[in-house]
Amino acid sequence: MLLENRPRITNLWSKVVDGENGEWLSRVIVESTRPYEYTLKEVNGSILLECSGAEINMPEGKLEINDGLLREINIAQTGHDTVRVQLSLDHPAMFKHAVYKEFPSRLVISLDRLFITGLLSGKKIVVDPGHGGKDFGGRGQVSLLEKDVVMPIANNLEKILKKTGAKVTLTRSGDKDISGEERATLALNVNADAYISIHTNASADNSVVGAATLYAPHDNGSEKLAIYIQEEIVKKLKVRDRGTAGQPGLARMDKGIPAVEVEVVTITNIVEEVFLRGLTIQERAAEGILNGLIKYFAFDRLNAKGDKK
Amino acid sequence: MIAGRISIRTHIITEKDDIADVVKQYTGKIASPGDIVAIAESVVAISQGRAILPDVVKPGILAKILCHFPGKEGSLAAPPSIQVAMEEVGTARFLLGVAAAGLGRLIGRRGDFYRVAGRQLALIDDFAGTMWPFDRHIVLGPKDNQKVVDRIKQVTGVDAVITDINDIGKVDILAATDGVDEEALTSYLKDNPHGNDDQQTPIVVLVAPENMQKINAAAQQGEENDLNK
Numbered sequence: 001m002l003l004e005n006r007p008r009i010t011n012l013w014s015k016v017v018d019g020e021n022g023e024w025l026s027r028v029i030v031e032s033t034r035p036y037e038y039t040l041k042e043v044n045g046s047i048l049l050e051c052s053g054a055e056i057n058m059p060e061g062k063l064e065i066n067d068g069l070l071r072e073i074n075i076a077q078t079g080h081d082t083v084r085v086q087l088s089l090d091h092p093a094m095f096k097h098a099v100y101k102e103f104p105s106r107l108v109i110s111l112d113r114l115f116i117t118g119l120l121s122g123k124k125i126v127v128d129p130g131h132g133g134k135d136f137g138g139r140g141q142v143s144l145l146e147k148d149v150v151m152p153i154a155n156n157l158e159k160i161l162k163k164t165g166a167k168v169t170l171t172r173s174g175d176k177d178i179s180g181e182e183r184a185t186l187a188l189n190v191n192a193d194a195y196i197s198i199h200t201n202a203s204a205d206n207s208v209v210g211a212a213t214l215y216a217p218h219d220n221g222s223e224k225l226a227i228y229i230q231e232e233i234v235k236k237l238k239v240r241d242r243g244t245a246g247q248p249g250l251a252r253m254d255k256g257i258p259a260v261e262v263e264v265v266t267i268t269n270i271v272e273e274v275f276l277r278g279l280t281i282q283e284r285a286a287e288g289i290l291n292g293l294i295k296y297f298a299f300d301r302l303n304a305k306g307d308k309k
Numbered sequence: 310m311i312a313g314r315i316s317i318r319t320h321i322i323t324e325k326d327d328i329a330d331v332v333k334q335y336t337g338k339i340a341s342p343g344d345i346v347a348i349a350e351s352v353v354a355i356s357q358g359r360a361i362l363p364d365v366v367k368p369g370i371l372a373k374i375l376c377h378f379p380g381k382e383g384s385l386a387a388p389p390s391i392q393v394a395m396e397e398v399g400t401a402r403f404l405l406g407v408a409a410a411g412l413g414r415l416i417g418r419r420g421d422f423y424r425v426a427g428r429q430l431a432l433i434d435d436f437a438g439t440m441w442p443f444d445r446h447i448v449l450g451p452k453d454n455q456k457v458v459d460r461i462k463q464v465t466g467v468d469a470v471i472t473d474i475n476d477i478g479k480v481d482i483l484a485a486t487d488g489v490d491e492e493a494l495t496s497y498l499k500d501n502p503h504g505n506d507d508q509q510t511p512i513v514v515l516v517a518p519e520n521m522q523k524i525n526a527a528a529q530q531g532e533e534n535d536l537n538k
Contacts, residue, residue: 005338011318011510033315033339034528057339058318103313103521142376142387238441271363271445274387274436281437 006081007034008057010104012073014065019110024163026070026111028087033057035105040097047095047109049085056083066235068291069093069113091115091298119297121165126187128197129154129170130261133177138202140273147175149276150198153264156286157196164290184252187259194225194296195259196289197250200267200276201242209269210240213292214247216259222250224300226260229292236288237281239265239272258296262289310493312521315339316502316510321442324358328457329464331356335512340467343517345494348461349503350432350473350483351439352511353451360446363389363436371400375407390435390447397449398427406430432473432483440509454484462486470494474501 011031019025036054040047056077063073074086093111100106129150131137137146158168169190171183187195201212211233215226226244234241242263253259264285265272275281317335322328328348336346354360368388372395376388385391395403406426413421423431432450439448451457454471461469468489473481478499482491494515502513516524 008339010339011316013318013504031316034524055338057335059320103516103524104315238444270387270389271436275444277386278437 005033005055007032007036007054007105009051009054009075009083010057012058012063012075012085014063014067014070014073016067016113023110024113024117026065026067026093026113028070028073028109028111030085030107030109031104032107033104035099035101035107038107040109042095045089045092047087047089047111049087049107049109051083051085053081054083055081064235066232066291067287068116068294069111087111090295116294117164119164119294120161123166123193123297124169124190125161125166125293126169126171126183126190126192126195126257127154127157127161128183128195129172130197130199132172132175135177138200138267140267140276141206141270142273144267144273144276146200146202146267149200149267149282151175152279152282153285154198156283157198157289160286160290161293180249180252184254187257188254192257194293195253195257196229196293197259197261198285198289199261199263200265200272201263202268203266204268206268206270209266209272210242211237211265212242212263213244214250214261214263215244216250216253216257217246217248218251218253218255218259220255221258221296221300222260225258225292225296228295228299229260229262229289232291232295233262233264233285233288236284236291237265237275239275264288310490310518311345311497311515312518313516313524314497314502315514315516316504317512317514318510319352319512322352322356322511324356324360326356328353328356329460332461332469332512333465336465336467336514340465340514341517341520342466343520345468345470345489345515345517346461346465347470347472347494347498347502347513347515349511350451350471351434351443351448353454353457353471354432354448355439355443357451357453359449359451360439360443361393361449362446363387366392366447368392369395371395371404378407385430385433386435390433393447393449394426394430394433397433398430402426403430451483458484458486472498472503474498474503476501 009032014028017025017027036051038051040049060076071088071090076084078084095111097109131147161168171186172178213226213230215222230244247261250259267273366389372388372392375391403426406422409425410422429450434448437444458469468486470485471483480495480498485491504510
């Protein structure tokens, strides 16, 4: 059947990868039954792939990516044998591409994530896995404890932040009971550019679901940071948006440090407790927080007090 | 037996879809007789309406107690999923499986629960076990698998298999049309061509060597024609 038809685009996907030469890349892969003619160019902050002599063999429309650089990909059949693939970016990026004429044929576009590393490199971020020790925080209906599950999320966040060149300090690395004052002192001692405390929501009503981000009650960018993180975490996790709110408990933080408390989902809901056990959601929660930080430092540098010494 | 494969991204398949029609829609201009179409078991199950929201499940005391025993990273971690599993095979058989698993642990043997309680329970995906928007559902294994693959062959003219492949390379062929060499296929699917979260491709066309030879010859001819232009 393939012999009788034009090349057909069967799959389109994206992944953040390390390049062969140590670059950090957002990679887009367009798979097709055979190679086709194409042009690739940058247009108004988007990257446009125009394919000729090809047909789509997958759903047309939008694929949400949200990797901090690449927001979404749109694919459309624009004529009987022409296809347009549009990569919409949140930030500028250099790109290169290659075609692999194997089976299936692959057109690979690699976007350099230099803008993100440029933005975050050297930033001092304090990541606080909430609770610890005797203070276990929220508890799931089965058995999961908040103090345990925030740890892998914090470790994932540390890992991807280090990838950007940020200087990361964790408030705890084991199951230790640390006071709020100690956490605030640590953030002050490292002169943090941002303080991210990771939590889960807990509710007596076990039908309550979703994510929320709380912020320090200072006029120092904390609210803006919370709004960005909340937007991005909801996009990443596809969970209910419980919004943002002030958190009086963060008042102890130094007024120069934007500080937020991210409640990634609600541990007391049975579905979200199971979500939290999964490695995927633990990674995605960290990615959502990173995306919020990228937006904050990209759009609110002044609020962030940018490059602290 | 297989010379190449094409993974196909589909729309989000729901219970409104007829899986044979979906396979025809996406493979009609790609697969030829001799090829094999592999379909991920979870989308077959979803198309059969076997995705259940937890709100409609009332876990009993047994389910609430038993949820504390299995490994929490696998399926069946939550009381609603355990309740659904108990209803799928019957409480008595489920409990026999639990007893067998307990005895198995004593002698360091794994897998006794599913051997006794039923392999179909291993196909149940708990919350977060299936892609969005079914990640808030409990997804049971598909049913009438042989009928499904036979109907796909009837509709498309191409052999079909239903696969259960996990991320650590464990491949189960749940059903196959007559003549498919399941054993050979198993080793070929170990790297999970249905993909992970980044590339959701529940349909994969496995191209037969004779068809691949024709494709390569046609591609070569096309390149020569381009050079002569």
